[in-house]
Amino acid sequence: MKDKQRFNLHLPGLLKVLAEHLYSTKKVAVRELLQNAHDSCVRRKIEGRDDRYRPRIDLAIDPDRRTLTIRDNGCGLTEDEITGYLATIGRGYTRELRERLSLYSPEQAAELIGQFGLGFLSAFLIAAEVTVTTRSFQGGPTLRWHSTGDEFYDLTPAEPGDVGTTVELRVKPAAAFILQERSLLDTVRTYADFLPTPIHVEGDPEPVNLMSPPWEAEDQEAAARAYLTRTGHGGEPLFVLPLREGKAPLEHDTITIPLQGFLYVPPGSVASVREYGDLTVYIRRMFICDRERDLLPPWARFVRGVIDCPVLQPTASREGIHQDENFDSVRQVLEEQLGQGLRELARDDPTTWKQLVRGHSDVIVSWAVKDNEFFERVQDIVHFRTSRGLLSLPDYLRQSGGRLYYVTRELGSLQEQVLAEGRDVPAIEASWFAVTPFLEKYAARHPDVDLVQLDGAAETLMRPVAEGAFAALLGHYRERGVRARVASFKPAEMPAVMLYPEGAEIAREAGAALEAGELPGPLSGLIGEYVEQRFGGGKDLQGTLFLNASCPLVRRLAESPPAGPGLAAVLDLVHQLARLFCGRMLDAAEATQAFKELTRALGGLL
């Protein structure tokens, strides 16, 4: 037995791995073949030294024969190159050429895209058979290479042809969608829109790709806006920020990060929860991915962008980016440029800045809670949902007399809102999880601003009143075991409200479940501790009926009560109305009982 032995490669197995695990979509086969064609043209331009040379790529489909043909007029391949590169997995001429060029011609090296020597294999993601016909610009015969994706290939002489390479794919039925012209056009535009080599489909004299990215235009911002319109990236952006190369610290040094592209802010959030700061990433003009979410800082989820950065390292599938040190450096450069751009926007164009903040309030609020500098910039601009529509905090405070009243309940806060409006103040709807911390932070930074949570604390909207004149009315309720107080509040038409401590409903349900033995015994211990801790064992759960001393009806009852059973009937009516309007702490049986008592009281008045 020899010490060192050679691996055997099982090509069909490898192709299966590529197809099922490396690439997420079959369309990448087109990307890889286009990129090979482009690199081939670049190589001919570099090594052919012919000023008249005009690179070109042509795509053709034949649905009847189920073939896709990709032809380039690039450098072609010699027999040795076919053996050494095309038929050798993991070895690519492009990478070797780039390494050579990087020493004396980095600009030309940057035009090349191929890296891993794996791309050609992806042809078998969509093809059952691949035929390559090629003639090298260095001379020699035209050759025909043919493979069905197993361990073997045929290499034979072919009819003489032009310099360049033609790859013909006999497409598998499962990938036949690529033979539809629309699908092919979309694929080419997705992956190769910015490749500088013109790509023609079905003989169209106009190339289908843009060839030049918007950041190479003279007016980058206008080109970026036109590009976003062409690609259907939502409405007219509020803000476009062209990017430039930047410096990032690395250990004790700084490095230059070549960066091109632009960031933009769409006009508004459709669904804030779905905004992740998506970037479309190109590397050397080749599309890599369109949902890169880690390159922008977390506070910038309302921002999107398109970037090209050659220092980012693609994964082997080139559908993602390695999160290495370069990634961190690019992130820093982006954060710095975006921060500066937004600061300048706020300073130079306050109208757009306000539109931007208002359009993306939910996302901005949640980040401002965590970032003090950002908070300072947006605190007076973001808008909140209130019982009077969207309002900024300064506008709100002008209406509320310097207090922030808010409700956190998702549903059932009508009573609190009515009480707030009764005091002529709007209530802020704070069910979105970041709103309360934002308001707390705002109040902490503005000592003159009070913060009042209305859930369970609507009492703060009432003015205390001495019981004296109302003692008889309160006595009626207390005799019936109803906790009752008197206060003055608005609207004056409201005779009484029923208030419960925050969280009382859960605690009551927990108490009832414990009493009924509906919870598994050992778990009831923990729930019992919750009730005990939160509400002193349930003793504080009883609501309080607040009679409204401002209500003419209540005052009349207190000053000149009707004789006979009429007073009791009206007071019961007021109590049941308050319970029903509150809508809490009532199960179906209790609500039915409340209606019964209400009907009985009404009957007593007849």
Next chain:
Amino acid sequence: MAIWDWYLDCVRDFRAAGDTERLEMAALHDEGFALQEIDPDSTLAAFTAGRALAARLDEPWWVLFYDVWRVIALLNYQHDFRDVLDLTVRCALEVRKPLYAGHPWKFAAYNNLISAYIGIDPAGHADRIQEALDYLDAELPPGPHDDRYVMLGKKRQFLRETGRLDEAYRVAQAHLGLLDEDDEPINTSWYAVSVNADLCWLSWRRGDWDGVAGHAAATEELTRRVDPSQAQLAEALLWQAVLARRAGDEPTARRLCRRAAARMGRLRTPPGDNYFDALALYHELGDNPARALEVRERELETVSGKGRLASECEAHVKRCRLLARLGRLEEGDLAAARAAAARLRKPAYYLVQIDALARG
């Protein structure tokens, strides 16, 4: 039925019916889940949006599904225990109703209830927590199962938080044994990451450095297969940095520590106790108690005001210990530690340590 079987069955039915709204409702889980480490606020927002959509579509099982996930997001991703009990108790109450008979998330709601109390004040509620854990142990189906894995994780955490490290170690090893029986590779890797990450800490506390090395390597390897588990990867790298520093391999130690810090720095989920302990230990081994103190102060800042009463007290005590070592311990520091202890139901364990530090 296991939760993921139910979830996938629903998604299949929604897809077959072309019900895009319900597909959207289900998809919000995946979106939120994927963001748990890098943006836990968005995770909570996605689960909240999922719940709202479920309520609008009149899907009570999905409402409960998302409520349970919201609790998980608060407990595990945001580490925010301030108001979590209201929602946790609400879920535990909901699952008892006939409407939810057969809902596969029933035990998860109970696990959350236990988890919340362990995170708030484990010693203060020890008897009740123990009863609840014993109940789940008896009720859950034997053998490999999601709910059992979660329960074992809670049991391990409870034992650890109440100082029973040998028992915690045994539970962790038994957990690994159970995972080994599981023929579902995703389960095996997913739960094994956190077990191994905890075993690094437990091995360190037991003085078993080989154990630290083995479990750190296992954690690192597993995190390559499981996403999202970047926080555990950062912990594993830190433990390896500690080991390298102990072995005198300073360049490797620094490189690993940098990698760990960079990894953790990308995450918005707060670092856990394991991370802070390993990082403080790293600096202490480097004879740099001032840096270790910075770590403890960051830890205190991280846990303060989040309703994690025991963790906050523990962080105060660790900080005081380092201040004492640096000769900078002042009465104000001790008073803050005592105030934190006073919020616990059974503060004696910490008060003894604080008094000892006060005596010098």
